[in-house]
Amino acid sequence: MKMNIKKLLAVLFAAILVFSFASCGKDAAVPEPTDDTTAEATTQEATVETTEDVSVTEVEETTTEKETTTEAETTAEEETEAESKAPKTKAEVIAYLNEALNSVKANRPGFKKVYKRDATGDISGLPGWLSNVIKQDETKTYQKGADNTDVFPAAGYSWSSKLRESDVKDFSIKEDGKYYDIRVELGNETNPTPGETSSYGRVMSVVTVSSAESIPGIKNVSMDYHNGYVTARIDSETGRVESCEFSAAADVNATVTLLGDISVSNIVSTETFTDFVW
Secondary structure (H helix, E strand, C coil): CHHHHHHHHHHHHHHHHHHHCCCCCCHCCCCCCHHHHHHHHHHHHHHHHHHHHHHHHHHHHHHHHHHHHHHHHHHHHHHHHHCCCCCCCCHHHHHHHHHHHHHHHHHEEEEEEEEEEEEECCCCCCCHHHHHCCCEEECCCCCECCCCCCCCCCCCCCCCCCCCCHHEEEEEEEEECCCCEEEECCEEEECCCHHHHCCCCCCCCCCCCCHHHHCCCCEEEEEEEEEEEEEEEECCCCCEEEEEEEEEEEEEEEEECCCCEEEEEEEEEEEEEEEEEE
């Protein structure tokens, strides 16, 4: 009987120990938060917030870049549009130049004219009187409203320029602020005539064979024109000429009394117009 009681107490005691261990195991399965666990959670939250901040920053930077690119593209388009107003092709440049030069004859502005002619070739064998005929240097000022028909090229005509594409060997146009700087170059031409019958005559005051032979003692004249050009600075807003220059070189062969046949190369004539008053 005593033995049975001891066995019963042992079983109860063992049951109590098993329950206690089971309780301890259950509590261990769900540990209370520690400082390390809290720090880890905080780090995870900070990472999420940082990621969100970076994402927002990247979006903002991308948006700014897109806005900057859009503004740059808009500016480029505006500049292209403004640039497109200038004449570009050969035909456009010639037409624009013709209109601007012809307006000088039509509107009669005031201007200063400088006319120079000289031979850059060897003229040491020519008599003094003939050298003086070749060399010219003259400056005159013309008032606004004065008739410039015989003063401004092409002299003697109501128009100044009737250049065609076929007359022009080369051309250029540059923008300088509000001005267009235009240059057209002419080719070679023998004995050009005034007016629309020759390339040089369509834009310059050419010296004809007959006028050269009108000088006493000179005959059998032949002139080969070359290196001709016209330059003009034109106000892009008004289309008015601010300055312009007409120039050509000529190689001249002639028969001179008492001298015989002579040849003078590169007699360069240049007319420069400035100080326009519209």
